[in-house]
Amino acid sequence: MGDAELRGLMAEMGEPAYRSKQLMEAVYRQRVESLAEISTLPLALREMLEKSGVSVGAPRIDNKFVSSDGTVRYLIAFADGQTVETVWMPEGDGGEAGDGSEAGVEAQIPGEGAQRAPGRAAIGRSTICISSQVGCAVDCRFCLTALLGVKRNLTAGEIVGQVCAVLKDQHVSPPEDRINLVFMGMGEPFLNYDNFIKASRLLVECVGIAERRMTVSTAGIVPRIHDFAKERVRPKLAISLNASNDALRTRLMPVNKKWNLEMLVDAARDFPLRTREWITFEYVLLGEVNDEPANAKEVVELLRGLRCKVNLIALNPGPDIDFATPTDERVARFQKILRDGGIPAFIRRPRGRDIYAACGQLKRTVEIANLPEPRLQLISPPSDR
Ligand code: SAH
Numbered sequence: 328m329g330d331a332e333l334r335g336l337m338a339e340m341g342e343p344a345y346r347s348k349q350l351m352e353a354v355y356r357q358r359v360e361s362l363a364e365i366s367t368l369p370l371a372l373r374e375m376l377e378k379s380g381v382s383v384g385a386p387r388i389d390n391k392f393v394s395s396d397g398t399v400r401y402l403i404a405f406a407d408g409q410t411v412e413t414v415w416m417p418e419g420d421g422g423e424a425g426d427g428s429e430a431g432v433e434a435q436i437p438g439e440g441a442q443r444a445p446g447r448a449a450i451g452r453s454t455i456c457i458s459s460q461v462g463c464a465v466d467c468r469f470c471l472t473a474l475l476g477v478k479r480n481l482t483a484g485e486i487v488g489q490v491c492a493v494l495k496d497q498h499v500s501p502p503e504d505r506i507n508l509v510f511m512g513m514g515e516p517f518l519n520y521d522n523f524i525k526a527s528r529l530l531v532e533c534v535g536i537a538e539r540r541m542t543v544s545t546a547g548i549v550p551r552i553h554d555f556a557k558e559r560v561r562p563k564l565a566i567s568l569n570a571s572n573d574a575l576r577t578r579l580m581p582v583n584k585k586w587n588l589e590m591l592v593d594a595a596r597d598f599p600l601r602t603r604e605w606i607t608f609e610y611v612l613l614g615e616v617n618d619e620p621a622n623a624k625e626v627v628e629l630l631r632g633l634r635c636k637v638n639l640i641a642l643n644p645g646p647d648i649d650f651a652t653p654t655d656e657r658v659a660r661f662q663k664i665l666r667d668g669g670i671p672a673f674i675r676r677p678r679g680r681d682i683y684a685a686c687g688q689l690k691r692t693v694e695i696a697n698l699p700e701p702r703l704q705l706i707s708p709p710s711d712r
Pocket of ligand 1: 465467469470471510511512513514515516544545546547566567569609610611640641642643644648686687688
């Protein structure tokens with residue numbers, strides 16, 4: 328339930344508007360688990376809310392996998408039993424951190440790093456990667472989530488609920504702790520647009536995540552990029568490019584048949600950027616498929632003149648994914664051509680690959696119970712590092 332709906336409900340019950348604020352505060356900041364815990368609300372009101380079907384609390388954490396690099400993959404369950412995955416990436420490395428958030432932009436935001444409870448220092452920058460749908464309908468050939476198909480959209484409350492569940496489990500709180508948020512988990516946020524927007528507002532206004540610490544990534548749902556440009560509160564924009572020409576992109580991402588590269592790049596050119604903001608393009612490198620020097624040169628031409636940067640992601644492998652991870656040399660060569668062509672390009676360090684938490688590896692754990700070896704390594708110490 329959003330702020331406006333809650334105010335409406337309170338008005339219906341003859342309650343003053345500040346009651347809704349008290350409830351939001353309890354749910355999103357104190358992260359209470361039941362109405363009974365909200366002692367700021369009179370008992371009669373709590374009973375009335377309960378009777379009208381209002382329940383509070385974060386979704387349940389069903390399972391938790393910890394990677395040797397500190398990344399945690401959560402399996403989060405909602406009331407109807409559907410699950411999604413949410414990833415916690417602690418302490419970015421200050422460079423291109425592998426978490427999808429901006430590299431090297433570490434300006435302090437007012438309120439961040441403020442005094443915490445005695446005995447506990449504020450954490451460095453960490454990132455939560457959240458899902459927007461159960462499964463995904465976009466069908467990118469290199470992504471594990473695509474194999475699920477889409478089961479349903481998440482509600483705004485379920486999107487925000489993932490963040491609350493993780494914050495609570497990690498014992499951190501924005502804005503005192505620096506938390507970045509990326510809508511880069513399961514699903515295509517721009518195919519669940521209204522709920523995604525509603526969730527962004529709740530995250531800023533109620534949870535306390537700074538607008539400029541959030542980034543949404545889209546596979547290229549062009550009409551929604553135009554809508555997004557007009558939003559009052561919005562995360563930064565990232566676009567999954569992944570190919571340098573239409574033939575190749577259509578092969579890797581069938582969505583390109585509907586909205587081709589010209590439409591996509593035009594939308595990016597029209598996108599109104601705020602001060603010190605740029606668009607991020609993600610490019611998954613698939614060995615000997617889209618990682619040739621000729622591809623890099625095409626990308627330079629395609630993006631010329633755009634205020635943007637490119638995040639290069641070497642393929643994270645998975646079962647049923649018929650592509651190869653390129654060698655480091657090929658990745659470095661690709662990056663150099665972009666940089667020589669005037670495009671800032673960064674290599675995104677894979678996070679949590681050993682627990683299938685990295686980009687393109689999210690798939691409901693229950694459905695990958697038969698994953699090969701890597702998943703098991705999480706219990707033993709890293710062997711060769
Ligand atoms: N649906 C949105 C949000 C997901 S973001 C989107 O497509 O942008 C996930 C990022 O991981 C995307 O940039 C995607 O291209 C990338 N990705 C998908 N599968 C991958 C894989 N197997 N290895 C590396 N990156 C992958």
